[in-house]
Amino acid sequence: MGELIDFNKDKAVLVAIIRDRQPESQITEYLDELEFLTETAGVETVARFTQRLSAPNIRIYVGPGKLDEIAQYTEAHGIGTVIFDDELSPSQTRNIEKLFEGRQILDRTRLILGIFVQRATSAYAKTQVQLAQYEYLLPRLTGMWTHLERQRGGTGTRGGAGESEIETDRRIARNRISKLKEDLKKIDRQMAVQRGNRGSLVRVALVGYTNVGKSTIMNIISKSDVFAENKLFATLDTTVRKVVLENMPLLLSDTVGFIRKLPHQLVESFKSTLDEVREADLLLHIVDISHPNFEDQIDVVNKTLKDIKAGDKPVFIIFNKVDAFTYIKKDDDDLLPATKENRSLDDIKEIWMAKETPCLFISAKERLGVDKLRKDLYTMAREIHEGHYPFNNFLY
Numbered sequence: 001m002g003e004l005i006d007f008n009k010d011k012a013v014l015v016a017i018i019r020d021r022q023p024e025s026q027i028t029e030y031l032d033e034l035e036f037l038t039e040t041a042g043v044e045t046v047a048r049f050t051q052r053l054s055a056p057n058i059r060i061y062v063g064p065g066k067l068d069e070i071a072q073y074t075e076a077h078g079i080g081t082v083i084f085d086d087e088l089s090p091s092q093t094r095n096i097e098k099l100f101e102g103r104q105i106l107d108r109t110r111l112i113l114g115i116f117v118q119r120a121t122s123a124y125a126k127t128q129v130q131l132a133q134y135e136y137l138l139p140r141l142t143g144m145w146t147h148l149e150r151q152r153g154g155t156g157t158r159g160g161a162g163e164s165e166i167e168t169d170r171r172i173a174r175n176r177i178s179k180l181k182e183d184l185k186k187i188d189r190q191m192a193v194q195r196g197n198r199g200s201l202v203r204v205a206l207v208g209y210t211n212v213g214k215s216t217i218m219n220i221i222s223k224s225d226v227f228a229e230n231k232l233f234a235t236l237d238t239t240v241r242k243v244v245l246e247n248m249p250l251l252l253s254d255t256v257g258f259i260r261k262l263p264h265q266l267v268e269s270f271k272s273t274l275d276e277v278r279e280a281d282l283l284l285h286i287v288d289i290s291h292p293n294f295e296d297q298i299d300v301v302n303k304t305l306k307d308i309k310a311g312d313k314p315v316f317i318i319f320n321k322v323d324a325f326t327y328i329k330k331d332d333d334d335l336l337p338a339t340k341e342n343r344s345l346d347d348i349k350e351i352w353m354a355k356e357t358p359c360l361f362i363s364a365k366e367r368l369g370v371d372k373l374r375k376d377l378y379t380m381a382r383e384i385h386e387g388h389y390p391f392n393n394f395l396y
Contacts, residue, residue, distance in 0.1 A: 012043045012081035018052040090140045109263040131180040132265040138173045202250040202381045205277045208286035209297040210257025213320040216364040218254040238276050245378035258304045274308050281384045283313045290324035317359040323366045
């Protein structure tokens, strides 16, 4: 299948709208994340464009004047890619492409799918990503039929150019979607059997926003060597390790990171991967406390857990990266109330440790708090095991 992104077009501009009552600081954060996604895809961001609107323009996302401004800028500076921070409708994409002839138009969903294409290594992950790709492209095939042209391999097709080509491509895409779903069902059944053969071990799953340090923490707890790097979606395949804490074995799994506006096609195609989360006895929710809006990221993860029917699991929150935490100290004579920008780490600890959900503050990079993490995890896993298997005395 054709790539969703042409990585040879190595410069891009980002486009977003600021909705009514939305603070500009929030859109700056969103564009920072979009730029990180763009960088992960290997594309350099050279400019950002925003416009305050009550809702996206139904035809071209932004207003006509703003779109002309962006078009003139990309023409003058030789920019090959324009990336929008929301998912564009098929008609919006077609209308925008008419004005940006010869330039690559990406929305947030297409960008994330392109990154997943780059990062998928196992046959299972590749199948999941292909399914998400085809489901994204199916309603957008008008004007995009060359994406599938290369897949025909000389086989006979019906009709000639134009609409008949598009209908042929839609048929090919639907058939391919059906085949990929069948392939995934077979693998899902195999994985379900594997999960069923794991016996009475307590299952613990790492969850969190992407790039919060899940794989690093996986390596620390399991003393293994799971791939970890400072890029979004470094992990696509679920990694499961048997871990022994003191005298008790358990299963620890690391899964794909969540993100704001995670494409629904990916959530659907990765459902079986996320079965590790749904079937877990305990979730370790890893949080990057050095991120200025870590609480918003917590909300995104909690919402995604609810979406995949895992919102009722016991949770242990691990606030990671305390070594990178910074804040703006409030002046003693400042009578205004403190904001989240000038809350100290001690303030945050006091707030979160007063809540019902157990939590711990660590630095996986500097190995701060790691011994306590292992001890607390052992205590929680032991309590779960005793609750599930009260007559199993292997612990004693």
